[in-house]
Amino acid sequence: MGRPVHVRMTKWGDRPHWEYRAVHLGTDEHGDWFGCPRGTHHERPGLAFDSEVDKVVLAPRAGGWKASLYAPGIWVDTYVDVSTPPVFDGEVLRAIDLDLDVIRAADGSVFLDDEDEFVEHRALFGYPDDVVREAEATAAWLLDAVRERRAPFDGVTASAWLARLADLADGRR
DSSP, X not given: OOEEEEEEEEETTTEEEEEEEEXXXXXXXXEEEEEEOTTOEEEETTEEEEOSSOEEEEEESSSSEEEEEEOSSSSEEEEEEEESOOEEETTEEEEEEEEEEEEEETTSOEEEEOHHHHHHHHHHHTOOHHHHHHHXXXXXXXXXXXXXXXXXXXXXXXXXXXXXXXXXXXXXX
């Protein structure tokens, strides 16, 4: 627990996207969990920021998505990127972001974002038909799971990992 990891998301065609550092917190029935304490630097071409709150990131055991679940205090609670299946190799977590995002805002509203970007990039970058079908099916499944608060999107699951991150951060101070 606490092993440093570099999260490296790309866009189709190995185009750079979000990168940030995290720590591996552990594994459960949902997959591998990574923590990013408040102040973690996130960067992609043309944009960078330091996070305002703690977040945990879930790379699922199976499926094409990566979830970020946030501590209270910002506009978002849950942000799930539809992607290729995340691959954790050594010190790097990699996946290709496929544009579609399932989001639960802090007010509880749930929505699918960036459908227009998905359509545009599908044509521009030539997403294969099987990738498109899988991304659309994954987005639909995630939308239902997040709306219905099924684990790991139930709030309870992420809270336990956020507490583990906080304990780890307290131990480093």
